[in-house]
Amino acid sequence: MLPAALELVDSELYGSIARLGLDVEYVRARGNTMWARCADGTVRSVLDLVGGYGSLILGHNHPELVAGAKRLLDNGVPVHAQLSRRPEAAELAERLNRVIGREFGTDERYHAVLANSGAEAIEAAVKHAEFDRVARVDELTTRLRENADAARAAVADGRVRVPDSVLAALGLPVPAADPAAALDAVLAELGARNAARLAAPPCVVALVGGFHGKLVATTQLTHNVKFRTPFAALGLPARFAPVNDPAALRQVFEDERSTVLDVALVGGELALVERDFPGCCALVVEAVQGEGGIVALTAEFAKEAQAVCAEFGCPLIVDEIQSGVGRTGAFFASSHLGLQADYFTLAKSLGGGLAKISVLLVRASRYRPRFELLHSSTFAKDPFATSIALRVLDLLEADDGAAYAAAAGRGTRLAEALSSVRTDFPDVVRDVRGSGLFLGFEFQDLSGAGSKTVAQVQPAGLFGYFVSGFLLHEHDIRVLPTGSAPNTLRIQPSIDITDEEIGRVAAALRHLCSVLRDGDDAALTAFLGNRRF
Ligand SMILES: Cc1ncc(COP(=O)(O)O)c(C=O)c1O
16 A cells, blocks of 8 residues: 555556665755665665766766855845746856867857756757758748749740650650640649648657657657557657667668659759758767666767768757766767767756756857747746756866866766676676766676566566665665666766775676576565565
8 A cells, every 4th residue: 555645646657666675755955965765764874876877977966066055045046037038047058058168179069048947958859850841841842832933934924845755754745835834734733842841740860779869859760669559659760779779770761762853944944853842850869878788889870870861851859868977088988079068958957956957059050040940938937946057067167177087087987897796606697887976787687597587577668676776775876777678777977976886886796796697586686575665
């Protein structure tokens, strides 16, 4: 029986996590530590490696951010001042532009569209990209109309006739004498052929394993079928290209290539001309896939993504919602790859773990200012969240980017510790990968390895959650698997993780791996009957 209120919030989910020992109540948090309520009413500290799904590069309740938030509230910050000057939002945009300039070596400016959550920033990106695509389609149709008018004028004053080859190419009969009627027939045929193309829904290209949120549009860009297919009829059509396969990515774009037919005066003759049609609204990628199992893009793939986008005139959205804001040792993980986006999205750690804030950054050459009249949100640009984000930037950028160096250095140390566990347990641990403090610890498929428990939980996609329960109750360590790759544990603490804590993590994982290797069901499930929390 659930407490009544929980039944109203999370009845199904709560039941599932309860069976895995994850139904713990946390009462306080600071840095990489959370305090959980124990069955006897006391509290006990837990080392948190989940970090708010990547929202806590500066840790829980960073003292300076908390003090800043208190000051804002004490001073009566005007959280709601919609349709007025918003200097904090402007300052945030300016500061983010400075970071882009430094990390990508560019002086091109990016416009900021502020929002509240990660998925919302991606929805704004797709919406802006479609707004831009529709404007480009309008420019194309205007051009087609102008060319048709020019052809009509040239035929009317006898400068040109419709060549028989044009009529034949369209399968039209050759009229005996009337050039204007021939052109009308050609234009009617082109109109009919182009109509379907012009009305076709756009395609968004995303990557296998990608995760971009769970709202109506973003869920269709999230590869995991469990999240996506129940809502397929609601959302935009996406095509998925395999990650880190440049040739396959190009092939998806080639498959989606489409043209419209135009009639133009070429060298004094009327000719049929195929014009590229912008059928792809955007390519959306994560620099490092988070929920897909911590999979970094390769430099080769990143280069091809940029090349195909340039070639097909398709905007590139780089989703840095989880990988960005310092986690990989730079503000933008994509900067390691030189992958400069047309659109960047940021969220999670941008709010310092306290504020709900996200931002879409749009390259000036792509930005359509009229979008501002069509897209808004009550809380977007609010000075409480934007001021906290500014303070996050202060902390990250201080001392010549010492925080970025810490993310890289601590990440290397942590990765070494995790890799040493893998070296000792190659039959249990499949891979350790990632960048900075964005690491994945992937287990082998152990469903046939002897443990009855593992044989049950692994095929059900619950293995990562089960071992998370083990680590929580046996070792006071909080981990969770990545959302779409449940055999991979996400390890994403703050920059303040200590050597002692890293040692604790490695020791706990060694214990888990030895129990898994031995298929020791009694040791593996003891925590369920002997819960600490
Ligand atoms: C890469 C990426 N994009 C988008 C999102 C969605 O963000 P939110 O949960 O804030 O809507 C997430 C969340 O995990 C994410 O990791």
